[in-house]
């Protein structure tokens with residue numbers, strides 16, 4: 001409820017290929033609901049399901065290349081609830097080759113104006129490390145749809161480079177870099193840490209409180225602060 005007694009409603013729209021963005025946004029949603037916010041969560045579903053891991057290095061290289069060209073991935077129609085009025089829309093997903101993922105690009109093309117025009121939108125990115133170009137492109141696309149991009153939340157994998165890039169690539173291809181005798185010394189886990197999941201929940205609470213009290217979301221210190 002806001003201070004005036006109206007329920008605060010947030011739409012959390014997300015896509016996740018290997019489960020990392022999904023884990024974070026579920027914790028974010030917990031934080032929001034514990035702050036008294038009504039959350040509608042919708043995952044984008046590719047028409048042809050994409051399976052993680054891809055299972056081979058050539059398939060991984062092909063996906064990286066097509067993502068670099070910003071190939072769209074066809075998605076199922078959104079349920080009607082997405083087009084209702086919300087106080088905030090959180091648009092979450094991974095970085096694919098320095099850009100938003102194919103399903104999110106398709107969403108922007110197909111439903112962008114109808115969904116985002118006149119709305120406060122908060123992009124949420126899960127990535128290995130390189131999110132800036134993704135964010136600036138997404139902000140540009142959202143703004144062109146008439147959205148107000150109020151801030152951003154970015155979570156990067158905590159493993160150190162250069163094993164991070166190699167580890168993520170091998171994981172997507174279906175290998176187990178964390179079990180390799182050489183890489184495993186530095187690369188212990190694919191994706192985000194427990195601490196980051198807790199942080200996502202904390203941020204959900206912070207966002208919820210700010211929405212309820214009508215605070216400006218642009219002023220919030222969100223990761224990376």
Ligand SMILES: Cc1cc2nc3c(=O)[nH]c(=O)nc-3n(C[C@H](O)[C@H](O)[C@H](O)COP(=O)(O)O)c2cc1C
Pocket residue numbers: 015016017018019020021022063064067093094095096097098099126127128129130131168172191
């Ligand atoms: C095809 C592809 C391309 C990727 N390109 C990037 C990239 O350019 N920069 C980056 O930081 N991470 C990149 N990643 C890593 C993902 O963004 C990262 O693993 C993310 O946490 C995955 O989230 P998800 O499990 O929700 O899909 C890429 C992953 C895939 C599958």
